[in-house]
Amino acid sequence: MGAAGNYANSTFYRFRVIRGCISFLLIAVTAACSSFYDLIDSRLSDRAEHERHAGFTAYQKQDYLAALRHYQNAQAYLPSDHGDAMRADLYYKMGRAYLKLQNSSAAIESFEQALTLQETGSVDDRAILHNMLGLAHQKTGNIDKSRAHLSKALELRVTNSDTLGRARTLGNLAATYLAQGRYIKAITHYKQAQQLFAEADHATSSDLGNIQTNLSSVYAEMGQYEKALTHQYRAMAIYQQAGNTAGIASAYHNIGYIESELQNYTVALDAFRQAIALRETIHDRFGAAETRNNLGMLLNEMGRQEEALETLFKALPVLEELHTRIQIAATYDSIGSVYAQMNRHAPALDFFQKALLIWHESGDRESERITLANMGDLFTQSGQKTLAIVFYKLAVNISESIREELQILPQQEQKAYLNRVQDFYRKLADLLLQQDRVIEAQQILDLLKIQEAAQFLGPVRGNTRTAAGITMLSPEQQIQKQYAQLLQQSIRVGKELAALHKIDRDIRTAAQNEMLQQLIKQEQQLQRGFVSFIESNEIRDLIDQLSREVRTQMPALEQLRPLRDNLKQLGDHVVLLYPLIMEDRIELVLVTGLTPPLHVPVPIDRQVLNQTVLDFRTALIERNDTVQDYAHSLYRWLIKPVEHILNEVNADTILYAPDGILRYIPLAALHDGQQWLVQRYNINNITAFSLTDLDTRPAKETKLLAAAFTTGNYTFTIGEQTFDFRGLRYAGEEVNNLSEIYPDMTKLLDKNFTPEVVVTDINHFNIVHFATHAALVPGKAYESFILFGNGERVTVDQVKYEWSLTNIDLIVLSACETALGAVFGQGEEILGLGFLMESAGAKSTLASLWSVDDRGTQLLMNQFYRQLRLPGTTKAAALRKAQLSMLNEQPVTTMPGDDRGVQIEQNATPDQNRSTAHPYYWASFILIGNGL
Structure with missing residues (x-):
């Protein structure tokens, strides 16, 4: 549960290394601000100018919601006869505020409005807006649009001989490749930007330091932590020489992250504390809260849960005051993870639910699926395994739908993050197999193999079949439906509350104050309602009904029919074999065209299996005579338990989907004591059955x-x-x-x-x-x-x-x-x-x-x-x-x-x-x- 809780925070606070990347991108924002600021002249009405200035002040204080309100007021007060450039400036500033509030779609709309008004504007202004649109689209996961806008910005800056602007936009382009896991491309672009910074006349210490920080982020994402530290310390030296306190604090923050990944907890602890101290010195309340979240999760990993909670609860009110809802949700999830580690299930569930509400309302499905998986862990931990399956399924299905829509995995995902995604797929498959739900487990094994391929290749394209995810049985659908209704009620109340809170207390009517009190009570009831929902008689009845349906296997047979029909088309003698490696056993799943699915647990310690695979592979490569001994052991674990079924259906071809370390050895070279397996069967490895078109026949004419x-x-x-x-x-x-x-x-x-x-x-x-x-x-x-x-x-x-x-x-x-x-x-x-x-x-x-x-x-x-x-x-x-x-x-x-x-x-x-x-x-x- 602890690990899953930690990875939940990758949605924001595990964005620690990429924090440098954010700083780099914001250089363009700073440049843009100075460019547009010059466009404001005395013709602005006094009231509009006052609101614009108030918005700028609020933005500097990191009160982005207030800044947005002031900019919107300035737009309203701006006389209609004022020039497009002035109105474009306000749209630009609104877009920046929306980005800070994690509302990327609204930011895109504002930047596009500004760009429309700037059609005849200067090359610099249009380059700035294309750059910002590139950043905003990247945050939504639309890499194609992001790269198109950034490429246009780069083109304009080349036309204008803007070396510094080219360097900054190249850095933003590099970030799009980093988001796709295309690390070499990212490094190439960052190094090109680094060269241009060296040539530019007005490159700042922030430019030079941030490019080192971004290179550090790439190497950290690649798991090359020593290289990441080298670049981060180079950034630190640049910041220190320039007296850039914000940069120094960011470097300490990132060093803390890298050292925590290396499990150098004492060094990481010191780095985080120095980052917090420096950020408080420069009144960077948001940054200090960010680092406190990291520090809290580090303390949790160190087993210091009480200190972790104290640290996280110190960060939370700052984020709430700054209205950064995405970061608030991430902190809720962190707190839930710590409570789960302490076996305090009720408060853990409460904070997970609070996080889930924000993810769902904001449409952040990637984060939503992470918290759903954390809730699955929590229900497993508390012995509610059937309910855990429901929440794991919800998490898996969100994950699959995201890939089908070609959404890229978030930029902040680390290798450890992918490993943990794989982990909850395995947990779901394990729970399903424990309940003899073989076909559902087989679906998970298919999807698991796709996720594992993503670790090697980067994001893997899904299709309509994988997008369907894992089937929800009828009682599970009812649980999901009722839970969705509860979420929607909470979102409605939350929006009404937010609207009333925007009205100044001094001008609220008595009716509005009364409505405010009613809504606060409703919100509290809904928060308690989730626990009541989980424990209600209705949900208990649905779980009992689910158990009965699983025992009858009727839903499983419905799911099995297409698979069995496909195997029959290939011939009655073709079977599908999935071994799933667990800590204490191998779960063999066998599907044929003639029999119901079979799963057989084979007791074997994972370490014993690993050593046998290693010894077998060594004997194969070194051409040792001992190879048959290891081949026979593996035969007894992988084939012997299902051999009677293979014989009954007269199998002659095995479609084989090996798991984990079993991929390093050939099934054909297993030995039954008399002969090699190749002497009995054709063997065809498959990556994942759901993505392999086994009915396609080769062309008649060979070229x-x-x-x-x-x-x-x-x-x-x-x-x-x-x-x-x-x-x-x-x-x-x-x-x-x-x-x-x-x-x-x-x-x-x-x-x-x-x-x-x-x-x-x-x-x-x-x-x-x-x-x-x-x-x-x-x-x-x-x-x-x-x-x-x-x-x-x-x-x-x-x-x-x-x-x-x-x-x-x-x-x-x-x-x-x-x-x-x-x-x-x-x-x-x-x-x-x-x-x-x-x-x-x-x-x-x-x-x-x-x-x-x-x-x-x-x-x-x-x-x-x-x-x-x-x-x-x-x-x-x-x-x-x-x-x-x-x-x-x-x-x-x-x-x-x-x-x-x-x-x-x-x-x-x-x-x-x-x-x-x-x-x-x-x-x-x-x-x-x-x-x-």
């Missing part, structure tokens, strides 16, 4: 593009990793053999194998074969790439955003280096490879799980394509037959260390007659996607 890197040696460094790749000795022979099987194929070798040629012609083919290197780095999609024969690299970002593979039935990477090192992740990069190619349009991908033997791969590929050429042979069947051919112990001649891409020692002696029967040679390649 093959084969490309290879055969000669040369390329060395380069990406991030902190050095790559040294040499030509593949047998890749040329591999491609030439393909020309014998497919005489009309197109061949590209070495210098002719370039990204430009491939991207131009790729959709003329339906099979693409790359005999080259690919590095898929766990957790670092931005450092992952495919190497071309001329030494150029194409990154995951480029494939995802720039390639189109809509005509491709199969893409083969016959030399893939996953760059695992000695540490396992959760296999997101393997899952991500399939998602990457699918998202670009390809139906299926063939790739390897380890650096493969060059000569052995050439033999396997030759057999695979010969089998694939036979009429009626599926890709999965062709791969299996090719693997079986290697099991016939064909002798091959290899060089020591002759894995694809590994440097061969000089004067090495060839190994004669090495057997290909070991799974090292034939099991590394897995088929991902539609292999049927």
Whole structure:
């Protein structure tokens, strides 16, 4: 519960590192203010001028609601014969106030009004407004519009030779790439901005310091905390030299965040306290409250809950006075998290409900789903597991609907945030399996795999099927409906109260005062009403009804029908296998076209499983004879418990959706004590059933593009990793053999194998074969790439955003280096490879799980394509037959260390007659996607 509570605060106060990014963006606001201020002249009426000045004063005091009222009054008092530029200035200032109040849609409307009035205005003024519109659209998650406005601002500033303005807008563009998780693009833009700041005549210490802070934010989001600290301390030095107290305070704030992520709690504690002291010195009440929230959550993580509450309750009234509702909601959620950690369920529920009300009213669905998940944790903690499922489902469904609308994940999301999102999907799946709700759990497993791919690739495009999320059963729908009604009543009362509070106390009528008192009582009743709602007899009856429905399995059968029909269309002998790894067991979920869904819990400690997978993989790669022992253990855990069902339905094909660390090993290489699993089944890995079109059949006429890197040696460094790749000795022979099987194929070798040629012609083919290197780095999609024969690299970002593979039935990477090192992740990069190619349009991908033997791969590929050429042979069947051919112990001649891409020692002696029967040679390649 504590971790979930902490991540809830990522909605605002875990925005700590990105705080520097906000400072950077506001430089443009400051510049804009000075530009427009000059437009105000003596022709303004005294009253309008008075209101404008009062608005400026209130804005400086961080009373943004009051500032907005004054600016609106100034608009009303402004004589109709005053120029457009003056009215545009007020719209601009209103937009700034709306941004501070987290009302981005109103800010956009105000900035657009100003831009309309400034059609004939100066280039500088229009650039400023496009810049602000870019910022506002980014806050709504509309990155395309944000980038369009920022690009226009950049164009205007280039036209006007505004070096400083270009630097600031480039920084804002960088933030849009950071929001999408496109870290290399973000860093590139920030560094370009940094160079322009160095060239600009009037760059300030804030400009120079904030660019370092923003670079720090990128590295922190990438999880490279040491680099993040380096840049943040550079920012600190710049701020200190300039005597910029606000910058110094912000640097301490961010250092506190980074150190807390590194669990250096004492250092983080000191940094937060220094930030608070400095912000109080300069009367930055909002900033001090922000840091107090971070400090409160840090104290909670340290187990000092009473101090955490004291700190959070000190921040809350300041935020309430400043009317920053989004930040107020985040603090409510923080307080709820601390109470939950203390097992004080009633106050925790109360504060979660207060936060949820604001999220729902403001339309902040991302934050709403986080608090809903926290409430799911709380109900689980208090033993109300059926009710917990309802709230977890609400959270999941909001998450899925956001992705379907192509909303990007919030800019402040950290890697830890994604891990926690994954965590509540797993919690829901676990609760559903505990109640034998297998089909609902299977849906969650699908969605979970999509979320995990997002960790590797960044935000993953959803579709109408994923947007539907997880099915709400009839009683759950009733609970949801009644809860929604309670929320709407609370929102209505809240809006009426807010309207009355805006009326000055001295001029309120007696009737208005009476209504105010009534509304306050109603609000208090509604706040208590949520607890009463949860404990009411009606909700208890619905939960009992839900339990009965789950026991009858009728809703599950309705959900199962489309899935079973799909499997039947593929053939009665096709089954779907999902293993879900829990702390103390594996939950095996098996779906067939002939039987109800089956789930079998297999007791096994996660650490024992991890060690066995590691030992199995090591034995595979090192070609040890012990490989069968580990393969048999895994067989007993993954296949044996459902073997009787596989036999009953005469299964010959397993659609396999591995979870977590199981993605690092091939199912085909499991052993039942007598034979390998590949000798019994076709095996087709799938990324997520809901996103895989298994009914699509390959084109009748094969058009093959084969490309290879055969000669040369390329060395380069990406991030902190050095790559040294040499030509593949047998890749040329591999491609030439393909020309014998497919005489009309197109061949590209070495210098002719370039990204430009491939991207131009790729959709003329339906099979693409790359005999080259690919590095898929766990957790670092931005450092992952495919190497071309001329030494150029194409990154995951480029494939995802720039390639189109809509005509491709199969893409083969016959030399893939996953760059695992000695540490396992959760296999997101393997899952991500399939998602990457699918998202670009390809139906299926063939790739390897380890650096493969060059000569052995050439033999396997030759057999695979010969089998694939036979009429009626599926890709999965062709791969299996090719693997079986290697099991016939064909002798091959290899060089020591002759894995694809590994440097061969000089004067090495060839190994004669090495057997290909070991799974090292034939099991590394897995088929991902539609292999049927």
